[in-house]
Amino acid sequence: MTFTLPSGATVPVPGFGTGTKWYKSGDPSIDRNVVDAIVSGLKVGYRHIDCAEVYGTEAETGLAIKESGIPRDQIFVTGKILPKIANPRAALEETLKLMQLDYLDLYLIHAPFFDEKSHGISIEKAWEILSELKGEGKIRDIGVSNFSVADLERLKDAKEKVAVNQIEFNPYLQNQTPGIVDYCQKKGIILEAYTPLGPLVPAAKGGPLDPVVNKLAAKYGRDAGQIILKWVIQRGIVPITTSAKVERQKTNLDLDAFTLTSEEVKEIDEAGSKKHFRSYWAHKYIP
Ligand SMILES: NC(=O)C1=CN([C@@H]2O[C@H](COP(=O)(O)OP(=O)(O)OC[C@H]3O[C@@H](n4cnc5c(N)ncnc54)[C@H](O)[C@@H]3O)[C@@H](O)[C@H]2O)C=CC1
Numbered sequence: 001m002t003f004t005l006p007s008g009a010t011v012p013v014p015g016f017g018t019g020t021k022w023y024k025s026g027d028p029s030i031d032r033n034v035v036d037a038i039v040s041g042l043k044v045g046y047r048h049i050d051c052a053e054v055y056g057t058e059a060e061t062g063l064a065i066k067e068s069g070i071p072r073d074q075i076f077v078t079g080k081i082l083p084k085i086a087n088p089r090a091a092l093e094e095t096l097k098l099m100q101l102d103y104l105d106l107y108l109i110h111a112p113f114f115d116e117k118s119h120g121i122s123i124e125k126a127w128e129i130l131s132e133l134k135g136e137g138k139i140r141d142i143g144v145s146n147f148s149v150a151d152l153e154r155l156k157d158a159k160e161k162v163a164v165n166q167i168e169f170n171p172y173l174q175n176q177t178p179g180i181v182d183y184c185q186k187k188g189i190i191l192e193a194y195t196p197l198g199p200l201v202p203a204a205k206g207g208p209l210d211p212v213v214n215k216l217a218a219k220y221g222r223d224a225g226q227i228i229l230k231w232v233i234q235r236g237i238v239p240i241t242t243s244a245k246v247e248r249q250k251t252n253l254d255l256d257a258f259t260l261t262s263e264e265v266k267e268i269d270e271a272g273s274k275k276h277f278r279s280y281w282a283h284k285y286i287p
């Protein structure tokens with residue numbers, strides 16, 4: 001399955017995240033462990049790095065890209081803006097400087113939880129400025145993250161189309177907000193799934209998904225993570241995972257040699273629908 005953006009660029013699947021485990025916002029020192037983990041990810045074959053201003057890992061990401069020796073144009077780099085949304089041009093310049101890059105492949109508004117009052121800018125105005133930056137060639141595609149249908153509707157008449165909406169998505173959270181997957185897929189907005197392996201964390205284990213995933217893992221000779229990631233891809237969504245462990249980096253990437261049947265995809269849909277599990281932003285959304 002390929003995922004093509006309005007610029008014509010293809011999104012490599014899965015993406016390699018630099019948030020969650022390594023979040024160190026406000027600390028400018030270089031974390032060598034993070035650089036090494038990203039270099040390892042690139043060396044085992046990831047070509048899509050997901051970063052954000054708020055993670056504090058932009059410098060590590062840039063350094064890892066340099067150290068990997070992989071040409072810049074072979075790596076798809078995503079950045080995200082927030083909280084420095086009041087001045088998107090300055091935020092992007094800082095991000096590019098920290099990453100030692102002259103363009104981003106994808107730049108996302110990290111969340112819709114801001115307005116004129118809280119951050120000095122509206123979603124519509126921020127989008128207009130991101131569109132200008134895209135026109136100047138500093139960003140290849142622009143998108144959003146954590147947006148609901150109502151948030152996306154605010155941009156429906158904008159000149160630049162929303163290319164991507166990155167949301168939390170897993171079998172226990174098939175609708176981050178009501179109707180979001182159908183809406184994005186009908187409008188041609190590429191969905192990316194963060195925390196796709198949420199059902200495997202101890203807080204979510206023991207639910208109705210486990211027997212289905214374990215059965216399919218045995219059938220295909222794969223692990224539970226691979227089954228869930230393949231399900232995400234077959235639902236037409238780009239998964240993004242994070243791991244410092246080279247073995248897990250490899251297994252999470254090794255998804256091409258098997259395909260779930262449409263009945264198996266449905267079986268995961270149905271088992272997953274019996275439980276709700278969300279890792280992020282629970283206070284912002286109705287369950
Ligand atoms: N746009 C947004 O608001 C957000 C974006 N992100 C991005 O998405 C990336 C991925 O997010 P994660 O939460 O790290 O997703 P993930 O799905 O890789 O990890 C979720 C949990 O599953 C565990 N795990 C991973 N592989 C496993 C396996 N094979 N078996 C058992 N457990 C496993 C991890 O240790 C982690 O606790 C982040 O690094 C960041 O780049 C993450 C959170 C929010």
Ligand SMILES: O=CCc1c[nH]c2ccccc12
Binds near residue numbers: 280
């Ligand atoms: O990407 C991870 C979620 C996250 C953690 N802190 C912030 C601040 C602003 C937007 C998203 C996030």
